[in-house]
Amino acid sequence: MGKYFGTDGFRGEANTVLTAEHAFKIGRYLGWYYNQNSKGRIVIGKDTRRSSYMYEYALVAGITASGSDAFLLHVTTTPSVAYVVRTENFDCGIMVSASHNPYSDNGIKVLDGNGHKISAEVELAMEKYIDGEIDELPYAKMDKIGVAKDYAIGRNRYIGYLISLATRSYDGMKVGLDCSNGSTFNLAKNVFDALGAKTYAIGCDPDGTNINKNCGSTHIEALQQLVKEKNLDVGFAFDGDADRCIAVDENGNEIHGDYILYVCGKYLKQCGKLQGNTVVATVMSNMGLFKALDTEGIEYCKTSVGDKYVNEAMVANGYVLGGEQSGHVIFSKHATTGDGILTALMLMEVILETRESLGKLASGMRMYPQLLKNVRVADKKVIMENEQVKALDKQIAEELGERGRILLRESGTEPVIRVMVEAETDELCEKYVGKMVDLIETLI
Structure with a gap:
């Protein structure tokens, strides 16, 4: 990870960590970088946060000042930006969003011309330009100055693409959606x-400050209630930029990313479409997923946390399914990023083709108790390299043995250490997470 760009772009509190000037300089660099041999074409999307407009306009100013053209999708999803970039000959895509974070945060995600996260080399160069370590870039002059264009048509084409992926009509299905404002x-x-x-949608009244507030993939209680009250067949909750999906089965139970990987992995194998007979997951996925995949004879690859790393493993090996417990799920046949709506459509395909309820489909996987706590720290690396922390980590791992595990990791988007324990009982999880959190807090 760089100074500004983490596993999911440059993210932080609006105008405190991430400022309008940062956005302008990112636009300046990208506008120059993609304008070397021919006029650069950069497409931009944003979520519904109040600050997203500020960053959108700052990016446009930077891009056009450097001579490239900016194409505006307006309010749209991260996966739609990735789709438009790779299908409509754009050099680069930018999404203004802080995903599942509160409205006070915002972020800038940059995608290359293939719809993948931009390379670490380009991110590093942008960071150096932001910090003044690269000479000032030339401004475009006269007719070389770029222009900004409305490109809402790209969003409409993305909608048409999603609709085209469905294998059956949804007639007779009652579906709940939480759009997270x-x-x-x-x-x-x-x-x-x-x-x-027959669609019932909530979380569809954004006001600039209510994105992810008690709704969406991180707060599924309202969707669970809707599914039970309306006797729906299934529900789907998205996060702020819709690269995540958490489902709710017909009984109101949460079906998170690990369950989705199990259900879709098993179905794809049955259809002969699971390339390499492998599902890509992360080190944070529950032990229950791996044991369930073992039972089905499906292999798995574990990556570091972040859909960026999941995608890299999938591209390198040709795998077609991967994701995270948080609901980032990538179906590489159809997309280059996690796509919440696409994930919902893929689950609908399994439900309709197997004629089984989502609850029944997920019943073959048993979750191990898992507890995750975040500890806010001043310096993540200092804590992770502390000898006392290393010793306790080793001790807990030995005590748990094959009956569980402990995982410490630095957040890629926040100044926190994540402490996660899986074990046979909730009591063991509480015990060992508590020990590690107590130690870290004495070192802060």
Whole structure:
């Protein structure tokens, strides 16, 4: 990870960590970088946060000042930006969003011309330009100055693409959607309505400050209640920029990313479509997923946390399914990033083709008790390299043996250490997480 760019772009509190000037300089660098041999073409999307407009305009100013053209998708999803970039000959895509974070945060994600996260080398160069370590870039002059263009048509093409992926009509299916007052508020219901579902949508009234607030993939209680009250067949909750999906089964139970990997992995294997007979997961996935995959004879690859690393493993090996417990799920046949609406459509395919409820489909996987606590620290590396922390980590791992595990890791988006323990009982999880958190807090 760099100074500013973490596992999911440059993210932080608006105008405190991430400022409008940062956005302008990112636009300046990218506008120059992609304008070397021919006029650069950069497409931009944003979520519904109040600050997203500020960053969008700052990026446009930087891009056009460097001579490239900016194409505006307006409020849209991260995966839609990735789709438009790779299918419509853009050099680069930018999404303004802090994903599942509160409205006070925002972020800038940059995608290359293939719809993948931009290379670490380009991120490093942008950081050096932001910090004044690279000479000032030339401004475009006269007719070489770039222009900004409305490109809402790209968003509409993405919607059409999603609809085209459905294998069956959704007629007779009752589906709940929680759009998190975010990027899917004007997209998701249109997709499910077009496919014939009777759709009930909540979280569709963004006001600039209520994105992810008690709704969406990190707060699924309202969706669970909706599914039970309306007797729905299934529900899907998205995060602020819709690269995540958490499902709710017909009984109101949460079906998170690990369950989705199990359900879709098993189905793809049955259809002969699971390339390499392998599912890509992360070190944070529950032990229950791996044991369930073992039972089905499916292999798995574990990566570091972050859909960036999941995607890299999938591209390198040709795998077609990977993701995270948080709901980032990548179906590489159809997309280059996690896509919440696409994930929902893929689950609908399994439900309709197998004629089984989501609850029944997920019943073959048993979750191990898991506890995760975040400890806010001043310097993540100092804590991770502390000898006392290393010794306790080793001790806990030895005591748990094959009956569980402890995982310490630095957050890629926040100044926190994540302490996670899986074990046979909640009591053991509490015990060992508590020991490690207590130690770290004495070192802060």
